[in-house]
Structures are given as C-alpha cells and as structure tokens.
Amino acid sequence: MEKFSHLLAFMKQAQLSYLRFFHQGLLVLLVMGFCSCGNGKPTELNLNNLRIGANVTPIREIKPVQDNKTTVYIQGKVEKKAPLIKQRAYQIADLTGKIWVVTNQTNLQVGQDAVFKGRIKYKSIPLSGQEYGEVYLEEE
Template identity: 70%
Template structure:
C-alpha cells in the first residue's frame, strides 16, 4: 500500500518536468534570433580583433556565417557581427550560410606584402 501512494507524486513530478522543458523550448527558440542572441561577456566584438594582438591569444566570437570556402582538409567561414567580419579556419564542415555561431579560436595574422603595401589579413584558427 505504501508504494501506491508515491506513484501520483512521481507522475506529477514527471508532468511538471515535461511541461517545464516544453515551455522553455518555445521561449528559447524565439529569443535566439538575430542580434538578440548573446552568450556572455567573454565574446569579443570582431572590430576589436587587431593584427597587433599576440598570435597566441584565444577569443570567442559570435556572429552569422556569411560565406564558406573549402580548403584542403579544413573549411574557412566568414563570420560577421554588427561590428565587422572575420574569416575562421576550422575542421567543422557543417556550418551553413546564415547560421548563428559562437566560435573559440586563436588570433592569427598572415602577412601579404605586395608592391610595398601590406595586404595581410587577421583570421581565427579554431
């Protein structure tokens, strides 16, 4: 008889858990679009990533995949936020254009001197 009285409490608890998870799911899907999606204060705006920064510095960026390009064994994605654009080199091959992403990467700079001008580019390597 003792086992039968605990069953309604377990069913009630499971019901509340399922309802809570379902309601959270519908709230998060509407709050994760566009520029409202923020992961935290450790995300670096793209405009703040400079070529003078230490090549060993690791940053988090957040933005939208604008373009993608296949490399030999990796992929390059151009990520944009409201402050600028940057290329990211990664092993991930399933990021679609338009996808919102948060990526952790090391700042890299490739020098390209051409006709007395520096045409190098800053990029991230995941």
C-alpha cells in the same frame, strides 16, 4: 441497441473527463512541489555570469597580436564559406565587423549563427610594396 450506444458515449465522455481531471490534478501537485522546494532564501546562483555571449569579443576589437597565444570567442552569422584541404574557412560577421575563421567544422551553412573559440592569427601578404595582410581566427 440504442441504449448500448448511449452507454458507450457516456463511458467515453466520463473517461475524457477523468483524464482532464487527472492532468489538472497532476499540474497542481507539480506546482506545489516546485514551490515547496525553496527554503525562503534567494538563490545563490549569479545569473549575470550565465548570460549567453558574456565572453564574446566584438570582431572590430580583434587586432593583430605578436604572440599567437591570445584566445577569443566570437559570435556571428556565417556570410561566406571556402573549402580548404582538410579544413574550411568561414567569414563570420557580427554587428561590428567581419573576420575569417579557419576550422575543421564542415557542416556550417551560410546564414547560420555560430560561436567560435580560437587564436588570433595574422597573414602578411605584401604586394607591390603594399600590405594586404589580414587578421583571421584559427579555431581551437
């Protein structure tokens, strides 16, 4: 019985060694395959155009516009949220400022990072001879 248990232990150890050897061999083959795919020329991809946030407009640069056709991308953290009828408004903040975004998205949480594409809008609110209007973004 003792010989049988030693035999089982040896077989189990041999199986583990085989699996380790198999995984290491597979890794070597994979690395060799990736290295051999290149033809010696540098890639033609322009990685500068692939930066995350490359087309993002800082919030401080968003100004009221006459036409409602200006589209911008903004990126920031959700600071506040307000329910609207069939929509939501989120106050988004980046390092340069804050802006409200009106959207159909209902699943964003305070503190979450978000990116929006939208049109710049301005709502005029005259009160007692003073202007309290605000620029906001309407998501497309």
